[in-house]
Amino acid sequence: xxxxxxxxxxxxxxxxxxxxxxxxxxxxxxPIVPPPWEVIPVFAREMGGELGKHMLVSAGRVLSAxxxxxxxxxxxxxxxxxxxxxxxxxxxxxxxxxxxxxxxxLPVILILLGSGDLSKVTLIAMIxxxxxxxxxxxxxxxxxxxxxxxxxxxxxGRRALFRYVYLPASLPAVLTAxxxxxxxxxxxxxxxxxxxxxxxxxxxxxxxxxxxxxxxxMYAGILAxxxxxxxxxxxxxxxxxxxARWKAAK
Amino acid sequence: xxxxxxxVANVTFGYDxxxxxxxxxxWHVEDGESWAVIGPSGCGKSTLLYLLAGLRRxxxxxxxxxxxxxxxxxxxxxxxxxxxxxxxxxxxxxxAALGLNIRRFYGPDGKHSPRSYRISDPDARVRLWLERLGxxxxxxxxxxxxxxxxxxxxxxxRTLALEPDLLLMDEPFSSLDALTRESLQDxxxxxxxxxxxxxxxxTHNIEEAVFLGQKxxxxxxxPNREPSVVVNPGAGTRDYRSSxxxxxxxxxxxxxxxxxxxxxx
Numbered sequence: 001x002x003x004x005x006x007x008x009x010x011x012x013x014x015x016x017x018x019x020x021x022x023x024x025x026x027x028x029x030x031p032i033v034p035p036p037w038e039v040i041p042v043f044a045r046e047m048g049g050e051l052g053k054h055m056l057v058s059a060g061r062v063l064s065a066x067x068x069x070x071x072x073x074x075x076x077x078x079x080x081x082x083x084x085x086x087x088x089x090x091x092x093x094x095x096x097x098x099x100x101x102x103x104x105x106l107p108v109i110l111i112l113l114g115s116g117d118l119s120k121v122t123l124i125a126m127i128x129x130x131x132x133x134x135x136x137x138x139x140x141x142x143x144x145x146x147x148x149x150x151x152x153x154x155x156x157g158r159r160a161l162f163r164y165v166y167l168p169a170s171l172p173a174v175l176t177a178x179x180x181x182x183x184x185x186x187x188x189x190x191x192x193x194x195x196x197x198x199x200x201x202x203x204x205x206x207x208x209x210x211x212x213x214x215x216x217x218m219y220a221g222i223l224a225x226x227x228x229x230x231x232x233x234x235x236x237x238x239x240x241x242x243x244a245r246w247k248a249a250k
Numbered sequence: 251x252x253x254x255x256x257x258v259a260n261v262t263f264g265y266d267x268x269x270x271x272x273x274x275x276x277w278h279v280e281d282g283e284s285w286a287v288i289g290p291s292g293c294g295k296s297t298l299l300y301l302l303a304g305l306r307r308x309x310x311x312x313x314x315x316x317x318x319x320x321x322x323x324x325x326x327x328x329x330x331x332x333x334x335x336x337x338x339x340x341x342x343x344x345x346a347a348l349g350l351n352i353r354r355f356y357g358p359d360g361k362h363s364p365r366s367y368r369i370s371d372p373d374a375r376v377r378l379w380l381e382r383l384g385x386x387x388x389x390x391x392x393x394x395x396x397x398x399x400x401x402x403x404x405x406x407x408r409t410l411a412l413e414p415d416l417l418l419m420d421e422p423f424s425s426l427d428a429l430t431r432e433s434l435q436d437x438x439x440x441x442x443x444x445x446x447x448x449x450x451x452x453t454h455n456i457e458e459a460v461f462l463g464q465k466x467x468x469x470x471x472x473p474n475r476e477p478s479v480v481v482n483p484g485a486g487t488r489d490y491r492s493s494x495x496x497x498x499x500x501x502x503x504x505x506x507x508x509x510x511x512x513x514x515x
Contacts (some may be wrong), residue, residue, distance in 0.1 A: 066290035149305050150405075154412065155325045155362040163355065163434040164348060168339050246339045246392040 031215050043220035052218075054204040055224045061200065062189050062232065065121045066178060069128035074174055077133045078166050081140025094133065102126045103188055106195070115196035123192055124185045131181040135173040143169055172247070175240035179233060186229040201225045253317060254278040255416065255448050256302060260311035263301060264472075267309055271297050273473040274311065281348075283450045284442055284486055286463025288456070290507070293469040295452045299420050302450065303329045315416065325364045328414030328447075332421040335405050336393040343389040346407040347376045352383055353412070372411075379407040379511075383437075399430035406434075410441070419451040423458065436488055443486070456507070460499045461491055468506060480506070 025035035034144050068202070078086045080094075102123060113119035125192070143165065151165055193202025201221055209218035241248070256279035264270035271294035279285055287295045300306040301313055304323040313320045315327065323329075336345045350372040368502035369375065380386045383403040393401055402422060409417065419438075423431040435458060442449060453459050459466050466480040480503060484495045 039405050061416070141347055146333070146335060147337070149303075149338075150329060151348070151352075152305060153303050153323045153327070153329035153418075154408070155352050155356065157356070160352045160362070164449050165337065165353065170339070172339075180343065194255050243339075246394070249392045249395055 031213075034216050034219055039216055039219040039223065042216045043223050045219060046220045047224070050208070051201075051204060051220055051224055054199060054201050054221070055228060057199045058189060058193065058201040058225070059228055061117055061120050061193075062124060062182075062185055062228070063118070063143070064081075065124035065185060065189075066128060066182075068121060068125040068133055070174060070178075072125070072127045073132035074136050074170060077136025078162070078170065080133070080139045081137040081143075082166075086131045087137070087141070091137075094130065098130045098134065105192060106192065112197060120189065120192040120197075124188050127184055127188055128178065128181055131177040132174055135177045136170045139170045139173040140166055169245075172240060172244040175236055175243065179236045179240060182236060183229055186225065190225060201228070255281045255283070255316065256450075257314040258298075258301070258311070259314065261301065261308040261309045261313065262310045263297065263306065263362075267296075269472070270309075271432065271472040271474065272301075272308075273475050275474055275477070276311075276469065277477040279448060279450065282446055282448065284462060284464045285451070285467060286459035286485075287450065287452045287467045287469065288454065288459040288463075288503070288507070289469030290471070291454070292472070293389045294474055295454075295469050295470055296420050298330075298469070299418050299450065299452050302416075303327060303418050305329075317330075322361070324416075325362060325367075325412075326414055327416045327418060328409035328412060330402070330405050330409055330417070330419045333398075333401070333425055336401060336408075338393050341390050341392060342385055342396070342404050343376065343380065343402050346380055346385070346389075346411060347372065349408050349412045350375065372402050375411050376407075379411050383407050397430075398426045399434065402426065402434060403437075406437070413445075415447060417447050417449045419449065420450055421454065424453065424455065431458070432491070437484055438462060440490055456503050460496060461485060461504060466503065468503075 021036050025033045043051070045053070080090060105126075106123060109119045109123050111121055148161065148165065151161060156164060189200070190205070191204040193200035193208045197203050201224055205218055205221035205225065209215070209221055256277075258275060258277040260274045260276055261272050262270050262274055263272045287298060288296050297306065301308060302315070302320070304313075304320045304327070307321065315324055318324075337348065340348070350369065353367055353369075354372065356362040358365050358367040377386065380389055383406060383408060385400060385403055388396060388400060393404070396404065405422075417438075423434050426434065438449065438451075439462070441447065449462070451458070451462050453462075461480060462485060464482055464485045466482055468478040468480060470478070480499070482499050484490050484493065484499070490496050
């Protein structure tokens with residue numbers, strides 16, 4: 001599968017990454033691009049203190065946003081996928097709203113929901129919501145009527161259809177949507193954390209390190225943010241492979 | 251038994267109500283019978299099966315099975331479709347157990363599952379049918395990894411694990427090669443002899459209709475008003491296929507469908 005990385009490939013990637021980083025640091029040769037051997041020890045030290053705490057806060061926010069998006073978008077997608085009438089009237093609205101970059105609502109959301117976690121989580125969830133909604137709707141609409149009828153003939157009503165058909169049918173799609181949009185989610189997280197807050201990786205990178213010229217610590221923060229994105233991406237990819245085992249089997 | 255197993259009484263149905271497929275159509279099936287339904291494409295043979303299965307509701311008239319009007323899928327009725335009936339993400343075992351799992355999900359509520367339904371060991375039941383149908387060594391495979399015949403046997407195992415008293419089949423074997431098709435037809439004959447399950451099979455294959463249908467319902471271009479029935483008492487024995495009578499019935503049915511003969515009323 002396309003996102004499968006084996007052990008050796010991974011090692012080569014990390015080595016190459018460190019080489020490029022070193023090369024750039026030597027080429028530019030200014031404090032704004034420190035080499036890896038200066039950053040990594042700082043990262044290890046900071047993770048045990050301030051940075052570790054900020055990373056946990058950020059991870060908590062992005063995971064809450066994922067949870068919020070899944071529990072709202074998946075049922076909505078299933079309903080739209082099952083009802084042609086609802087889909088006909090509501091999907092144009094979704095198609096209209098979907099491409100709007102949700103980040104532009106940051107000021108509005110900060111005013112309406114305050115500067116706490118709720119506003120950050122809501123904004124990220126809004127981005128994930130549309131991604132998930134669209135794929136779940138397609139998945140539910142793509143189920144063959146023969147399949148639904150044959151399961152109904154086994155006695156399944158609405159609840160059993162949900163449990164045995166719609167849920168397992170849409171789960172891989174939900175995970176695919178999350179995997180492709182988790183990068184955006186972390187990027188938006190970064191932006192929200194640079195406003196009106198005193199916690200999170202965004203705050204750490206911009207306020208605590210960049211603005212006071214602690215570049216090594218700033219890079220430790222960037223590394224933490226990258227690892228957060230990579231971790232989420234890998235875990236989602238792993239789950240996706242597990243639930244989509246049947247797609248690979250042939 | 252004096253009461254018919256299935257009564258279709260004055261049923262009118264059409265996806266477009268202005269163009270009914272069935273118009274005041276009445277038909278009945280007695281206990282223990284095996285029926286085949288045949289006719290050209292678009293004659294409504296699959297629609298008839300969906301009406302019997304409770305997946306479609308007639309616009310007027312009613313369908314009564316086992317003494318009760320059918321308003322939703324009846325738990326004692328089994329349905330086997332041509333393809334796409336298996337969950338692609340579930341293994342053979344999970345597919346075969348699906349009906350039993352759905353029954354456990356609802357409990358014996360009389361609506362989704364028969365009121366009298368009690369089963370002590372559903373796994374043993376699934377295993378029994380998978381072994382019986384030669385699928386046990388494939389139990390961890392997904393439908394996409396099976397041959398067409400194995401897929402259909404999985405669908406049959408899933409349905410038979412629920413011990414239906416009525417088995418409805420919509421072109422169940424038409425996507426299979428000739429040998430596989432015949433072996434599954436033989437399987438249906440054997441199962442009927444063992445369990446006495448009432449069968450209604452929709453097919454466009456003349457040989458299949460004659461081999462499996464002791465009575466053959468011939469449908470024509472819609473709207474269908476009167477049932478035309480060919481009686482075929484020889485069906486239901488394994489060696490019927492090689493008999494002179496079988497060939498005669500096939501020829502007769504072929505002419506009938508080709509319009510060379512008047513349909514008997």
